[in-house]
Amino acid sequence: MRKPQTVKALEDFGRVRLSESFFMRDFLYSEIAAINGLSNLPDDPDLAIAAGTVLCETLLEPLQQQFGRLSVRSAYRSPQVNEFGNLHDLNCSTNAKNYAGHIWDRRDTQGRVGATACVVVNRFIPHYQRTGDWEAMAWWVHDHLPYSDMEFFPRYAAFNLQWREEPIRQISSYIPPRRGKLTGPGMENWAGAHETAYAVMLKELD
Template sequence: MRAPKTVASLEELGRVRLSPNFFLRDFLHSEIAQMHGLRNVPDDLDLAIAAGKALCKNLLEPLQERFGRISIRSSYRSPEVNRFGNENGLNCATNEKNYAHHIWDRRDAAGRMGATACIVVNRFIPYYERTGDWEAMAWWVHDHLPYSAMEFYPRYAAFNLNWREEPLRRISSMIPPRRGVLTKPGMGNWEGRHEAAYAGMLEELGK
């Protein structure tokens, strides 16, 4: 596909269906781009679409099927937008670190394709706000879905959810007091099942 150069072609790009419930347009909004007049459209459309389809098929669709509607807080960033965010302290890692993450249309240094969306599981919000237990959702995803990385944030337990070829399967958090790494390969809690960690969540949300 060619990069859009008109409003009509951008509208058509937004209509690309990544999965039964998600279109590419759902992932292109950026507050940084909107406020600073930057272009947030992939250059390599074929790679971005392939990565987005994998993200939706493997992670977002099964998560939404299990827990109901997912809200996308942020997702795709063009290299231009991400670089501006990094250089101006807007919570963006360097472009190189975001290849195959928020920058869908670039492979990472090892040549792997990937894509990230920062999401909120709407139905999970009341449980999280009452208990502070973000780990329940983290462990459920860990046990059930082929993610590569998750990072959780305090507001609504929003989290970056990354799909990538050759997944790492690492969970971290910015939520006090449990900030840092929850699990990663080599840690004692990484292997096996973790039903006890999310049993209360499932009971409250309904199995």
């Protein structure tokens, strides 16, 4: 598939079904692009579709099946949009760091394919606002889904959820007071199950 150049081509691209619940159009909106008149479309639509399909099928669909509707906060970024965000301090890392992350249509420096979406689990918001316990969601995903990286943010406990070939499986947070890495390879809490960390959450959301 070529990069969309017409309304009809973009309509067709946006209607590509990545999984049972998600279409490509769900992941293309960008405030940076909208405000600054930038194109947020992939140069390699086929690679973006391939990476996004695995993200949706292996991470977003199971997460939504368990907890209900997800809201997509940020997902695909074109290299142009991501670079603009990085240069203007708009919470975007460099393009090289975002290949196989928010930039779905570029392999990373090691040739791996990947895709990231920042999502909010709507039913989780009241639990998080009452308790501040974002770690419950983090540990549930860690125990159940084949993610590569998660980053949690203070508002609504939104988090970047990445699928990538050869996953790292690490979790970090920008939520005080526990900013930094929660777990990752080599840490004592990385292996095994963590049911006690999310048992209360599951009971409340049942």
